[in-house]
Amino acid sequence: MTLYEPVIGLEVHAEMLTRSKMFCSCAVVDNTEAPPNTATCPVCLGMPGVLPTLNAEAVEMGLRVGLALGCTIPPFNQFARKNYFYPDLPRGYQISQYEYPLAINGFLDIDLPDGGTRRIRVRRAHLEEDTGKLTHTGDGASLVDLNRAGVPLLEIVSEPDLRSAEEAEAYARQLRSILQYLGVNHGDMSRGVLRFEANVSVRPAGSDELRTRTEIKNLNSIRGMVRAIQKEVERQIHLWESGQGVRQATLGWDDDRGQLIIQRTKESASDYRYFPEPDLPLLQISPEHVAEVRQGLPELPAARRDRFCRDLGLNRADAAILTAEQAVADYYEAALAAGGAPQPVANFLIGEIFRLMNADALGRDAIGTIKVTPEALAELLRLAQEGAINLNTAKRVLDILYAEGGDPARIVAERGLAQVTDEDAIRAAVDSVLAENPAEVEAYLAGSEKVAKFLMGQVMRALRGKGQPQAVQEALDEALAARRS
Amino acid sequence: MIDLTLSEVLDRLNNGAVTSVALTQAYLDRIRQADPRVRAFLTLTEELALEQAAAADTRRAAGGSAPLLGVPLALKDVLATRGIQTTAGSRILQGFKPPYNATAVQKLLDAGAVILGKTNTDEFAMGSSTENSGYFTTHNPWDLERVPGGSSGGSAAAVAAGMAAGALGTDTGGSVRQPASLCGVVGLKPGYGRISRYGAFAYASSLDQIGTLSRTARDAALLLNVIAGPDPLDSTSMPIPVPDYTAALDGDVRGLRVGLPREYFTAGIQPEVEAAVRAAVEKLASLGAEVVEISLPHMSYGLPVYYLIATAECSANMARFDGVRYGQREDAGDMWEVYTNTRGHLLGPEVKRRIMLGTYALSAGYYDAYYRKAQEVRTLIREDFDRAFEQVDVIATPATPTTAFKIGEKIGDPLQMYLSDVYTTTVNLAGAAALSLPCGFDGRGLPIGLQLIGPAFEEGRLLRAGDAYQRVTDWHIHRPVVEEPTG
Numbered sequence: 001m002t003l004y005e006p007v008i009g010l011e012v013h014a015e016m017l018t019r020s021k022m023f024c025s026c027a028v029v030d031n032t033e034a035p036p037n038t039a040t041c042p043v044c045l046g047m048p049g050v051l052p053t054l055n056a057e058a059v060e061m062g063l064r065v066g067l068a069l070g071c072t073i074p075p076f077n078q079f080a081r082k083n084y085f086y087p088d089l090p091r092g093y094q095i096s097q098y099e100y101p102l103a104i105n106g107f108l109d110i111d112l113p114d115g116g117t118r119r120i121r122v123r124r125a126h127l128e129e130d131t132g133k134l135t136h137t138g139d140g141a142s143l144v145d146l147n148r149a150g151v152p153l154l155e156i157v158s159e160p161d162l163r164s165a166e167e168a169e170a171y172a173r174q175l176r177s178i179l180q181y182l183g184v185n186h187g188d189m190s191r192g193v194l195r196f197e198a199n200v201s202v203r204p205a206g207s208d209e210l211r212t213r214t215e216i217k218n219l220n221s222i223r224g225m226v227r228a229i230q231k232e233v234e235r236q237i238h239l240w241e242s243g244q245g246v247r248q249a250t251l252g253w254d255d256d257r258g259q260l261i262i263q264r265t266k267e268s269a270s271d272y273r274y275f276p277e278p279d280l281p282l283l284q285i286s287p288e289h290v291a292e293v294r295q296g297l298p299e300l301p302a303a304r305r306d307r308f309c310r311d312l313g314l315n316r317a318d319a320a321i322l323t324a325e326q327a328v329a330d331y332y333e334a335a336l337a338a339g340g341a342p343q344p345v346a347n348f349l350i351g352e353i354f355r356l357m358n359a360d361a362l363g364r365d366a367i368g369t370i371k372v373t374p375e376a377l378a379e380l381l382r383l384a385q386e387g388a389i390n391l392n393t394a395k396r397v398l399d400i401l402y403a404e405g406g407d408p409a410r411i412v413a414e415r416g417l418a419q420v421t422d423e424d425a426i427r428a429a430v431d432s433v434l435a436e437n438p439a440e441v442e443a444y445l446a447g448s449e450k451v452a453k454f455l456m457g458q459v460m461r462a463l464r465g466k467g468q469p470q471a472v473q474e475a476l477d478e479a480l481a482a483r484r485s
Numbered sequence: 486m487i488d489l490t491l492s493e494v495l496d497r498l499n500n501g502a503v504t505s506v507a508l509t510q511a512y513l514d515r516i517r518q519a520d521p522r523v524r525a526f527l528t529l530t531e532e533l534a535l536e537q538a539a540a541a542d543t544r545r546a547a548g549g550s551a552p553l554l555g556v557p558l559a560l561k562d563v564l565a566t567r568g569i570q571t572t573a574g575s576r577i578l579q580g581f582k583p584p585y586n587a588t589a590v591q592k593l594l595d596a597g598a599v600i601l602g603k604t605n606t607d608e609f610a611m612g613s614s615t616e617n618s619g620y621f622t623t624h625n626p627w628d629l630e631r632v633p634g635g636s637s638g639g640s641a642a643a644v645a646a647g648m649a650a651g652a653l654g655t656d657t658g659g660s661v662r663q664p665a666s667l668c669g670v671v672g673l674k675p676g677y678g679r680i681s682r683y684g685a686f687a688y689a690s691s692l693d694q695i696g697t698l699s700r701t702a703r704d705a706a707l708l709l710n711v712i713a714g715p716d717p718l719d720s721t722s723m724p725i726p727v728p729d730y731t732a733a734l735d736g737d738v739r740g741l742r743v744g745l746p747r748e749y750f751t752a753g754i755q756p757e758v759e760a761a762v763r764a765a766v767e768k769l770a771s772l773g774a775e776v777v778e779i780s781l782p783h784m785s786y787g788l789p790v791y792y793l794i795a796t797a798e799c800s801a802n803m804a805r806f807d808g809v810r811y812g813q814r815e816d817a818g819d820m821w822e823v824y825t826n827t828r829g830h831l832l833g834p835e836v837k838r839r840i841m842l843g844t845y846a847l848s849a850g851y852y853d854a855y856y857r858k859a860q861e862v863r864t865l866i867r868e869d870f871d872r873a874f875e876q877v878d879v880i881a882t883p884a885t886p887t888t889a890f891k892i893g894e895k896i897g898d899p900l901q902m903y904l905s906d907v908y909t910t911t912v913n914l915a916g917a918a919a920l921s922l923p924c925g926f927d928g929r930g931l932p933i934g935l936q937l938i939g940p941a942f943e944e945g946r947l948l949r950a951g952d953a954y955q956r957v958t959d960w961h962i963h964r965p966v967v968e969e970p971t972g
Contacts, residue, residue, distance in 0.1 A: 042585050046805045048573065048686040049565045049587060051719050081801050083847070085824055092804020142820065144809065273847035275856060278691035278798055280720050 004240070005205040006233045007213070008168050008198055009160035010225075012175055013153050014185040015130060015193040016061045021150035022129040023052030023095065028151050031133065036145035044150035046090030051279050054079075058152035059102070059283065061184045062127050063293045065154055066103025068178050068300055069122045076284045077102050079127075079277035084270060087144050088132040096155075098274040101126035102283075108158075108178075109302065110170040111320060120171055121159040128153050154184070160199060160210070165229040172196065172222045173324065177301045180365070181326050196225045201246065202236045212246045216260065218253050228253040231260055304329055312342040321350055325365045331374050340378035341385065348381060352395060356402045371405035372398065380408040392465055393417050419468045426475045429462040434479055445484055452480075487515045487647035488964055491556060491704035494650045498545070498555045505538035505545075505555025509599050512557045516601065516648045519967045524623050525633075525643040527562045528570050529602040537599040544597065552711050554597030559649035561640045562603040563610050564590050564695070565684035573686045574606040574636075576619040577831035578812045587684025588719065589653060589695050589712040596711040601649055604639025608833045609803065610655055610688045612636050613663055613905040616896045617835040624892070625668060626965040627931055631889040634664030634905075640698045641668040646967050651699040651708055657688050658791050659885075659909025661696035662921035666884035666934025669923045669963065671951065673697045673705040676941030677916035678723035680709075681716030687802040689795035690721075692913040700961055702922060702951030706730035709944060725942060733945045734952040739773030741950060744877030748784040749908055755887040761925030761933040762883045765954065769881070772953055777877050781869040786862050787911035788903060793846050793859035794914070800843030803836060838899065863914050870915040874940050879950055882908050884921040884934030912938055920947040923960035932960070 018028055024043035043050045066073055080098035106122035130153050132146035156175065162168045176194060179185040185193055201213035216232060219225040228251075236246050252261040264270075299307070301323045308319035308329075323329045328349070335345045353372065354364065362370070380401065384394040389412055397411050412418055420426060433455060434441055444451045459476055460467050486508060489497070497503045513531055520526055534557065541555035560566065563573045565583040572578040586594065594600070607617035615623040615638035623638045625631040626646040633642040637654025641664035644652050654661040656674035665672025674696040685695055697708040713727040743766060750759055770776050808814030808827035815826035832840075846855035873880060885905055895902040912919045917938055924935035935954075939947045955961050 042583070045810055047565075047583065047585070047811065048571075048578070048581075048805065049563075049583070049682075049684040050585070051683050051721075053718060053720050083801050083804060085804065085807065087807070087809050087820065090805060090810060091801075092807060093801045271849045273800075273844065273849075273852075275797060275801070275847055275852070278689075278721075279687075 002241070003205040004202040004233075004237045005207075006162075006164055006229070007160045007201045007203060007210065008162035008164075008229060010158045010162065010168055010171060011197040011199075012156045012172065013195045013197075014065075014156065014179050016058055016152040016154055016184050017186065018055055018057045018061065018152050020055055020057075022055050022058055022127070022152040023150055026150065029147055031145075031148050034147050036143070037147060039147045040149070044090065045146060046092070052095060052277075054280060054283065055152060058127060060293065061152075061182070062102045062125065062154050063285070063290070064182045064297060065156065065179065065184055066106065066125050067290070067294050068182055068297060069103070069106035069108055069125065069156070071103035071106030071122060071125060073103055073285055073290045074100065075287075076100065076282045077126075078282050079280045080274045081277050083273045086131070087142065088134050088146075088149070090132065090146060090149055094129060094131065095277055095280070096128035097126035108171060108174060110167060110174055112170070113166060115316070118161075118167070120161045120167075123157045123159050125154055125156045128155055160201075160213075165226045165233065168198065168229055169222055169226045172225060174301065176222070177324050177326070181298055181300055186365070195220055196222075198225060198229055198232075200229060200232045200236065202233055202240065212248050214246065214249045214251055216251045216253055217263070220255065224253060224255040227258060228260060231258070235260065301326075312336075314342060314346055318346050318350060322346060325367070327365045327367050331367045334374035335378045338375040338378035340374075340381050344381045344385070345377065348377060348398070352398055353377070353402070356399070370402065372401045373405075376401055376406070376408055383408055383412060387419060387468060388412065389417060389419050390466070390469055393419065396465075417466060420463050420466045423471065423475070426459075426463070426467060426471055427479070429459050429467070430472075430475045430479045433458045433462055434483070441480070441483060444480060486511045489650070490700040491650040491707055492701065494556055495553070495707065499550075505541040505557075505599060506535060508555065509534050509538035509557045509601070512601055512648060512650070515646070519626070519646050519648060522624060522629055522967055523626055523642050523646050523648070524621050525604050525639040525646065525648060526559070526602045527572060527574065527605050527620060527639065530569055530600055531602075533569070534599050534601050541597050541599060551595070551597035552707070553593065555599060556597070556650050557599040557601050558593060559601050559604050559640055559643045559652040560590060561606050561637050561652070561654045563606055563655055563686040563688075564653060565686070566590055566600070566603065569600075569603065571603065571686070572619070573610070574608045574615075574618040574620065575806075575832065575836070576813065577806050577808070577827065581812045583684070585684060587695075588681035588716045590684060592712045593653075604637070604643055604652060606639055607636035608836050609686060609799075610636040610657055610660055610693075611799070611835050611839055613659070613902050614890075614892070614895065615639060616892065617833055619833055622892055625889045625931075626967050627669060628889065628929070629967070631891050631931070632667065634667035634885070634889065636660040636664075637672075637696075637698065638664045638668075641665050641670055641672065644668070644670045644698045644700065645965055647964065651697060651704055653708075653712070654696050654698050655685050655688075656694055656696045656909075656913065657692045657795060658913050659906040661698060662884050662909050662919060662934070662936060663906060665698055665921040666936075667889040667932065669932030669960070669965070671697075671699050671702055671705050671923070671961065672884075672921040672934075673709065673944065673948070674912065674919050675709060675713065675944050676723075676918040677913070678721055679713050679918070679942060679944065681714075681719040681722045683716055683718040687798075689798040690802065691798060692791075692795055694913070701955055702920065702948045703731065703734055703955075705920070706734060706948045706952070709948075723942065728945055730945050730948055733949045735949070736953045736956050737773075738769055738950050738953045741769070741774040741879065742877040743769055743774045743776050744779035744873055744880040745776060746779050746781045746784065746873070746880055746882060748781055749882040753886050753904070753907075754883060755927065757925075757927040758883050758885070758887060758933050762881065762935050765924035765935045765958075766881050768958065769950065769954060772957065774950075779873050779876055779880070781873060781880075781911070783862065783865045783869050784911055787866060787914060788907055790859045790862045790866065790914060791906075791910035792842065792903065793855050794863060796839040796843030797846045797856050798843065800840045800847065803832070803840050806832070835899070866911055867915040870911075870917055870938075870940075878939070878946060880938040882936045882938065884908060884936040888927045888929070888931035888933060908936060916941050918942065918944045918947060920944075920951050922951045922954065923963075924954075924958070925960060926963070
């Protein structure tokens, strides 16, 4: 049996968080909330005689992404009309870029599961506008909402360098992270601000031929994209194995049913009849301007991750997790600024806070909204570090902070959670536990280590969990040793 | 009163000899009398016009002034007018009232103009006779059996017949200059980018330009003063200052170098047209201009290049008329049927022809041979003009090869119809400015037009030459007699 290797290229469509639309002054609104057709004007409704005017902010954002991906910015680029009829496309053509895109020849180094990295080439990034949205009603009518029509999009096209659905996922997640860092896109896929199309083919592993590929459209989440690619790879391997071969086609993805749907084959492929948009002059971008934009780029996720490793001594995996979401990295650094130590803060963030947020189905980028402030987290860990509370108590206090907010020291004081370090109190607790459990003491003296842990637990329990573990252990060891002799 | 030029009308309004209301009423009376025969107007805005006129009179009485305060004008129906039906001569837009004004229209309103109505046009400005209007054909006031030219035929006929003091049209391949020529009025197509195209329903976006129709070159200057200038709503409008076009009208053409391109005086031209144009050039020479023979070698490619680029852009520009958001819709069983029924039934044959030609020229496998090649030749044509303007200041040609043809004469033969624009399309391809002005009559008493072409933003040079010519000729004084309706 032949071993197959997938060959995957991704097109990522990112809505850009500009204030106004690509070619008119209408506000960009949240499509899931704004009433239909309220953010529209004659320009984005495609009324006769109106003309597009370019949103400079969208160009700036596109440039930032292009530069962050190491692209070349050609000295001029050009808009083009992509012609097709559909009710969500008011003019009957989409203004996009074709022959002369904004940015070309970049790359993204993705992290592989084995700890290595791989360079994925980015062919181009170009500006275009989004379409409106159709809602099909039960009675056969279609409702057109043009709030989204004309919202700026950046289409980022990779070369077919990805070799598995997992690599596609890593690419998508890292690209999403970069877009967030650049303030271009908040990465919320439930609102459709990030969408994917995948080109997929397979070939015998080790070969460098490019076989017939299919294109999967309508991928609105990273998870859905991964599943769709996996399904398509399986389908294509089956087609080659059974001798049928793969035919060029455009596929849709039904996320609810987890199914691929063949939308069109090559014979019925669209001819978009691209030609230069005569309503917009060539867009010239000077090298000075490119340099200026480059200067203004923020620290990107990979650089931040490397800095966390280098300066804070974190391991690469933790650093990658902490820097994937800008909000998380910002939160982390705020906790350090408030006096938190790098590793304990990292452990608590990744181990405890993410667990609590997961339980609430909160995305990590929502970390700025939780009731535990970075300052409170730093304070909590300081209390643990200084021995005022033990680690278990710290976790209990975190639960309280997460649910109610507040100041850790105050919570500890008000609820009497401070660690018991008083030697007499600890000794008293040890003595009473040993007195109450003569059989276990016997067993211990006969050599059972297991019983030692039980006794330790019983003492901690008697101290209502607040005993300073080391002091308790020492007192217990001492008392048992006394009984041994 | 209605035989006055716009400039004279303005003088009388300013010195109190007439009120705008009286003037507007006079034009409306003329329209009522003559338009049933000429059929220049698609929509009359009588009530609004009288309101605007009264407002202008009040403003003037209060000491106010504005460049066109109280002057009654007509607008081609491809220019968006807020709240006023704008059809572009198409059935598909019957009843469509735009919620916005074209920038040029807004500028006229801001300058105090009175809007009499919207004039007939070939559907979406595609045609040379108004016979492609989805509503009716306009008649040439000089001979009602003949076409007024097009596509701005309604505006040209309205000015020629004294139904407006001036008018706006649009010119993509000659649609202002050709009807001006055929109707014996002045037509100005400014350089591409001089006037905002915002609100002018697009036919071919890289060629379209709003222009003026008037009795005299001075009138054209008065109108251009108001509507020219950059517009934030049109990225292709030129960010350059607008001169005072009337200030340069001093009648002096001494030393003006006038080029006569030999390619424009060849077979197919009506002999009387050639004679009149040559005589007009001699007249300019007698005023001190120098006449130089020049060559524009790629002129013969003008029409084919025009019909590739214009139809390609048109095929995209027409796509928005799908019945989904505005205008007329023909409902049907499914979405695609709504598209095909609406567009199939409500767009006319010439529009469909151009959509198909343009779609073909842009199709995969044909793009390089047609659209790209046409753009390359367009560059050669532009370079022809650039070279010529190193030698001469203006270029003189006939505006059209013949005088007005009969209604029905060419409508069955698109190629013959297209040839009517053979002298005008190259100007749009080059983005240059051009002026068409009356320079004689043929044996049937039909007007002949002289075209003066200048560099893109040298409209002032053309107006100065045209004004100088009109100071010593009286072709523009002649008026057609539109027979009184009987009964």
